[in-house]
Amino acid sequence: MSENGQSELITKVEDIGRVAVLGAGTMGHGIAQVAAMAGFDVVMRDLEEGFLDKAMKKIGANLDKGVARGKVSAEDRDAALKRLTTSTSIAKACEGAQLVIEAVPESIDLKRETFAAVVETAHPGAVLATNTSSLSIAQIAESIPRPERVVGMHFFNPVHIMKLVEVVKHEGSSEAVVQCARDIAAKLGKTGITVKDTPGFASSRLGLVIGLEAMRMFEQGVASAEDIDTAMKLGYGHPMGPLELTDLVGLDVRLSIAEYLTETVSAGFTPPQVLKDLVADGKLGKKSGEGFYVWKDGKRQS
Numbered sequence: 686m687s688e689n690g691q692s693e694l695i696t697k698v699e700d701i702g703r704v705a706v707l708g709a710g711t712m713g714h715g716i717a718q719v720a721a722m723a724g725f726d727v728v729m730r731d732l733e734e735g736f737l738d739k740a741m742k743k744i745g746a747n748l749d750k751g752v753a754r755g756k757v758s759a760e761d762r763d764a765a766l767k768r769l770t771t772s773t774s775i776a777k778a779c780e781g782a783q784l785v786i787e788a789v790p791e792s793i794d795l796k797r798e799t800f801a802a803v804v805e806t807a808h809p810g811a812v813l814a815t816n817t818s819s820l821s822i823a824q825i826a827e828s829i830p831r832p833e834r835v836v837g838m839h840f841f842n843p844v845h846i847m848k849l850v851e852v853v854k855h856e857g858s859s860e861a862v863v864q865c866a867r868d869i870a871a872k873l874g875k876t877g878i879t880v881k882d883t884p885g886f887a888s889s890r891l892g893l894v895i896g897l898e899a900m901r902m903f904e905q906g907v908a909s910a911e912d913i914d915t916a917m918k919l920g921y922g923h924p925m926g927p928l929e930l931t932d933l934v935g936l937d938v939r940l941s942i943a944e945y946l947t948e949t950v951s952a953g954f955t956p957p958q959v960l961k962d963l964v965a966d967g968k969l970g971k972k973s974g975e976g977f978y979v980w981k982d983g984k985r986q987s
């Protein structure tokens with residue numbers, strides 16, 4: 686307890702044993718997996734048992750693949766699965782948790798509601814992290830008692846493979862909590878970077894500059910989609926070209942981020958016409974079968 690009778694904030698990764706992961710979708714199941722593998726006791730929460738079963742199956746399959754490839758031992762897989770439980774109750778999932786990582790859908794109201802429920806049962810000094818990819822951390826934090834413990838922890842998809850976590854600090858974030866979030870990222874096998882609470886953080890803002898310019902070049906006939914992508918792969922060592930990456934992320938997703946950054950950062954993010962046209966035609970990339978490339982059964986055709 687501190688002098689004013691409040692529990693101390695959790696600022697040391699060694700003081701974290703119990704972790705609640707809220708949302709068991711694309712991101713949540715991956716975060717729960719890496720947290721359990723790192724030795725934390727994890728409770729994953731979603732709205733229905735069916736969603737949790739599906740998430741547990743995905744985690745089991747990921748870990749089995751790791752074992753088959755010799756990257757994970759069978760003992761470590763089994764121990765991680767034992768440390769991982771599920772609940773549809775947010776109160777139970779958060780009970781005594783020293784770290785909560787929220788990965789529910791991207792809605793400010795839903796995230797605020799979720800954290801309002803979290804604080805009812807979580808450790809009173811718990812680190813509260815949101816995996817939002819675009820929302821203001823300050824706006825999420827403002828409705829929470831002790832907003833200084835709220836940070837962004839922006840993971841990348843697929844979580845068990847991608848090494849980056851953007852630790853996003855708002856103006857009121859405690860520096861000790863920000864450092865703790867970086868230490869948590871390291872314990873999960875990731876590298877944390879610290880980024881101010883600004884639209885697009887570091888990764889989306891920078892990635893989109895290249896993506897949008899590649900689209901403009903494509904539009905102007907500077908080179909084919911494949912040749913533009915090859916320029917960045919072979920010329921700059923990017924593992925994937927910006928247009929193929931846009932197909933993977935989803936053209937609709939990139940369009941909405943571009944519109945948001947145009948409003949909040951600069952007119953330099955104004956979406957190219959080709960992006961607007963493709964989205965209007967339902968060509969959303971890999972998920973719809975066509976974007977800058979044609980896709981079939983999850984594989985690029987052209």
Ligand SMILES: NC(=O)c1ccc[n+]([C@@H]2O[C@H](COP(=O)([O-])OP(=O)(O)OC[C@H]3O[C@@H](n4cnc5c(N)ncnc54)[C@H](O)[C@@H]3O)[C@@H](O)[C@H]2O)c1
Pocket residue numbers: 707708709710711712713730731732736787788789790791792799816817818819839840841842
């Ligand atoms: N998909 C990505 O590539 C990606 C990358 C980085 C960050 N993000 C962010 O991560 C968050 C989650 O995205 P996702 O792609 O995993 O979404 P998703 O739709 O795959 O999963 C969200 C899950 O949350 C569940 N859910 C809804 N309300 C809930 C509640 N109140 N409590 C618990 N679970 C609830 C849903 O049933 C669903 O299973 C979003 O904020 C998103 O912006 C996504």
